Structure formats: structure tokens, C-alpha cells
Amino acid sequence: MSYVSEILENLQKKNAHEPEFLQATHEVLESLEPLINSNPAYEKNGILERLVEPERAIMFRVPWVDDAGKVQVNRGFRVQFSSAIGVYKGGLRFHPSVYLGIIKFLGFEQIFKNSLTGTPIGGGKGGCDFDPKGKSDGEVMRFCQSFMTELYRHIGPEVDIPAGDIGVGGREIGYLYGQYKRITGRYEGVLTGKGLTFGGSLGRTEATGYGLIYLVNEMIAAKGKSFEGAKVVISGSGNVATYAAEKAMAYGAKVLAMSDSNGYVYDPEGIKLDVVKQIKEVERKRIKEYAERVPSAAYHEGCREIWTIPCDIALPCATQNELDEMGAKELIKNGCYAVGEGANMPTTLEATKLFLENKILFAPGKAANAGGVAVSALESSQNSMRMSWSFEEVDAQLKNIMINIYKNISSAAAEFNAEDNFVTGANIAGFKKVADAMLAQGIV
Numbered sequence: 309m310s311y312v313s314e315i316l317e318n319l320q321k322k323n324a325h326e327p328e329f330l331q332a333t334h335e336v337l338e339s340l341e342p343l344i345n346s347n348p349a350y351e352k353n354g355i356l357e358r359l360v361e362p363e364r365a366i367m368f369r370v371p372w373v374d375d376a377g378k379v380q381v382n383r384g385f386r387v388q389f390s391s392a393i394g395v396y397k398g399g400l401r402f403h404p405s406v407y408l409g410i411i412k413f414l415g416f417e418q419i420f421k422n423s424l425t426g427t428p429i430g431g432g433k434g435g436c437d438f439d440p441k442g443k444s445d446g447e448v449m450r451f452c453q454s455f456m457t458e459l460y461r462h463i464g465p466e467v468d469i470p471a472g473d474i475g476v477g478g479r480e481i482g483y484l485y486g487q488y489k490r491i492t493g494r495y496e497g498v499l500t501g502k503g504l505t506f507g508g509s510l511g512r513t514e515a516t517g518y519g520l521i522y523l524v525n526e527m528i529a530a531k532g533k534s535f536e537g538a539k540v541v542i543s544g545s546g547n548v549a550t551y552a553a554e555k556a557m558a559y560g561a562k563v564l565a566m567s568d569s570n571g572y573v574y575d576p577e578g579i580k581l582d583v584v585k586q587i588k589e590v591e592r593k594r595i596k597e598y599a600e601r602v603p604s605a606a607y608h609e610g611c612r613e614i615w616t617i618p619c620d621i622a623l624p625c626a627t628q629n630e631l632d633e634m635g636a637k638e639l640i641k642n643g644c645y646a647v648g649e650g651a652n653m654p655t656t657l658e659a660t661k662l663f664l665e666n667k668i669l670f671a672p673g674k675a676a677n678a679g680g681v682a683v684s685a686l687e688s689s690q691n692s693m694r695m696s697w698s699f700e701e702v703d704a705q706l707k708n709i710m711i712n713i714y715k716n717i718s719s720a721a722a723e724f725n726a727e728d729n730f731v732t733g734a735n736i737a738g739f740k741k742v743a744d745a746m747l748a749q750g751i752v
């Protein structure tokens with residue numbers, strides 16, 4: 309049995325109840341096989357065994373009192389996966405589906421993504437099975453304060469720097485930051501995605517979505533295509549989806565549809581983003597509202613059918629495994645030529661395989677959505693220097709980082725005889741730097 313197969317078998321035995329973690333590790337390890345086989349030092353030093361086991365996984369009780377005076381208890385997590393190349397860095401997700409397996413898959417992906425950014429940050433992720441939907445501001449604040457009352461002892465600007473993810477935006481980061489400061493008495497860059505009045509970076513809100521478009525633009529330009537006049541379908545209507553839509557439109561694309569976990573809206577005249585922002589960022593309502601406000605749009609129940617809309621470019625920006633084999637078949641049948649993952653692991657393994665077999669240009673999340681964490685790293689740098697850069701400066705650095713990521717993943721793919729397979733390219737390019745740091749640091 310090969311070294312990689314042995315690791316995969318052990319992973320399966322030890323993590324049988326964590327399908328998302330198994331999916332993420334399988335995808336990475338299988339594509340690393342040629343590199344691993346050509347470098348015996350990786351096996352000799354147990355690089356893969358160590359890489360698939362988090363350095364530390366913290367699980368904790370989060371008690372809080374709701375508006376009716378009832379005590380509620382949620383389960384919180386922080387998985388500090390790898391510090392080989394820098395302090396742990398990765399978002400916090402507040403969603404009822406959160407359990408250890410989701411946080412481990414996200415933390416594992418984060419290791420390679422953070423490495424690809426070219427900035428010195430290790431991989432981590434955290435979250436809670438708390439559902440912010442339908443909660444009052446007071447409830448969200450009390451929950452965040454309780455969450456931080458445990459988390460604060462495990463994080464710090466030289467240790468672990470959390471940020472946002474699903475269900476954690478500016479409001480939540482503000483409450484978390486306030487509680488950290490109150491407990492520790494320290495004003496420091498312990499979180500990113502902060503408000504602009506207390507150490508946040510211009511451009512962080514837009515970074516993941518804009519970064520996705522910068523990377524996809526490079527990928528399609530290499531084949532003589534562009535966003536100008538392209539029909540684009542984007543799932544989700546949160547942070548990543550909104551700013552991906554904004555930049556795609558700025559590049560001349562028409563965004564035909566967006567969604568949330570209940571359904572999608574299709575607007576053949578092109579999505580009006582100011583309406584989406586009002587509904588989602590200000591009123592925190594469902595995407596269904598869009599069709600009630602814009603006459604050219606129609607609402608459809610069920611979010612998976614969004615992929616039946618004919619388009620040139622598909623951007624899954626909502627959540628894991630939202631684009632399956634059925635969706636992939638529809639997209640391919642309707643002439644879609646490029647897919648860029650704004651979300652983390654939104655495409656199932658079977659759908660990814662179909663895209664690659666059919667020569668669809670496919671940008672995997674760990675490369676395509678790395679712009680968010682890259683600008684988080686820029687926010688940390690600004691905090692350390694006690695400086696604030698202009699939007700233009702941050703955006704120019706983001707663009708540069710995304711262009712470099714594209715160059716690195718495409719040259720890694722070519723080097724391993726997998727031209728235009730950016731899944732292999734991203735895994736190999738992200739892994740190399742981490743593995744070499746692990747080799748240099750001994751068995752730790």
C-alpha cells in the first residue's frame with residue numbers, strides 16, 4: 309500500500325463521522341501523490357501524518373440568556389491546525405450545522421490557502437452551532453460576549469487571529485473585539501475584519517469577492533476570454549457573493565442570479581446589487597424579497613436549481629457541497645466554461661471530477677477565495693505598524709496577490725504534468741511551503 313493510501317485509510321478509521329473533513333483531506337492527499345512519491349523526505353519525516361492531525365482542537369460551552377430570559381447553551385470550537393508557517397489564522401463560523409468535522413475541514417483547507425497567499429500565516433478555524441438568524445442585536449451581543457469569554461485565553465496577535473466566516477460579519481466581530489478588550493485590557497490586532505474606527509482595514513469587506521474575480525479573470529484571460537458581456541450565476545448573497553457580483557459587474561459581466569439557503573432569484577436584466585445589499589446587509593431579510601421589489605425578477609424555491617440557469621461563468625459563493633454532480637452536468641450542458649469557488653469546498657468531489665474531465669476551467673476555493681485572508685494579513689500588518697492604508701493601496705496589493713496565486717498554481721500544475729488542473733496546482737503549491745517549513749522545524 310502506498311504512503312498516501314495508508315494515511316487515507318487511517319484518516320477514514322479515525323474520522324469516520326466527519327465526512328466533510330474526509331472529503332477535504334482526500335482531495336488534497338490524492339493530488340499530492342506525485343510530489344510525495346518524488347520526495348522520500350516527506351514520508352521519512354511523517355509530514356502527512358502530522359499535517360492531517362490538528363495541533364490542537366478546543367471545544368467549549370457557550371452559555372447565554374435570550375430575550376425571554378431563558379438560558380441557552382451552544383457548543384464553541386477553535387481548531388488550531390498548523391502553525392508551521394505562521395500564527396494560526398482563519399475565520400469563525402456561526403451556523404447551526406457547525407460541529408467539529410466542519411471546523412476541521414475548514415481549518416485543513418485554510419493551511420494551504422494561507423500558504424498560497426504568500427504571507428506568513430498558519431491555518432486555523434473556529435465557530436459555533438449558534439444561529440444568528442432571527443436573533444435580536446442584544447442576543448447576538450450576549451452570545452458573542454460569552455463566546456469570547458472562553459476564546460480569549462486561546463488567541464492573541466502572536467498566537468491565533470480569528471476573523472469572520474458564515475454568520476460572522478462586522479457586527480459580530482465588533483462585539484467579540486469589545487469583549488476581548490474588556491477581559492484582557494489590551495488594544496491589539498487579535499481579530500481581523502474589524503470596523504474601520506477600531507483597526508479594521510479598508511478593502512477587507514470586499515476582499516474575498518473581489519479577489520475571486522481577479523483570480524478568475526486571470527484564469528479565463530489565459531484562454532482569451534473575459535468578463536465583458538459574460539453571463540454569470542452566483543450562489544449565496546452574503547459577503548463573498550455580494551462583492552464578487554460587484555466586481556464581476558464592474559468588469560462588464562451580467563449577473564443573472566443570486567440565492568440564499570431557501571431559494572434563488574433570477575433577473576434576466578441583471579441583478580441590481582443595491583437592492584440585494586439593502587435586503588441582506590441592512591434589513592437582514594431573505595433573498596425572496598428581491599423579486600417582490602424588482603419587477604423583472606422571479607423567485608424560485610430551492611437553492612440547488614440555480615445551476616440550471618444557462619451561463620458562461622458559475623461562482624458558487626454560499627457553502628460546502630452546494631454544487632453537486634447534477635448541477636455540474638447542467639452547467640456543462642448549457643455551455644458554462646469556467647467555475648470559480650468563492651465558498652470553501654462548494655463543489656462535491658464528483659462534480660469537480662466532471663468539470664476537470666470536461667476541460668471546464670475550475671478555480672478551487674483555496675486559491676480563488678484566498679483574497680479575504682490575504683487582506684486579513686494586510687490588516688494585521690497595518691495594526692502592527694499602527695497605520696491605515698488607503699483602499700486603493702490595499703486593493704492593488706490584493707490584485708497582485710491573486711495574480712501571483714494564479715501564476716503559482718498554474719505553474720505547479722504544469723510542472724506535474726497536469727496542465728490547467730488548478731486543483732492539483734493549488735494543493736501542490738500550497739503544500740510545498742508548509743511541508744518544507746515542517747522539515748526544517750523537526751518532529752513537532
Ligand SMILES: NC(=O)C1=CN([C@@H]2O[C@H](COP(=O)(O)OP(=O)(O)OC[C@H]3O[C@@H](n4cnc5c(N)ncnc54)[C@H](O)[C@@H]3O)[C@@H](O)[C@H]2O)C=CC1
Nearest residue numbers: 473474475516544545546547548568569611626651652680
Ligand atoms: N467572508 C470571507 O471573507 C470568506 C468566506 N469564505 C467562504 O465563503 C462562503 C460564504 O461566506 P460569507 O459570504 O462570508 O458568509 P455570509 O454569512 O455572509 O453569507 C452566506 C450566504 O450563503 C447563503 N447560504 C447558506 N447556505 C446556502 C445554501 N445551501 N445555498 C445557497 N445559499 C446559502 C446564506 O443565506 C448567505 O446569503 C463560505 O463557504 C465561507 O467559508 C471563504 C473565504 C473568505
Ligand SMILES: O=C(O)CCC(=O)C(=O)O
Nearest residue numbers: 398399471473680681684
Ligand atoms: O480573514 C481570515 O482570517 C479568514 C477568512 C476565512 O475564514 C477563509 O479564508 O475561509
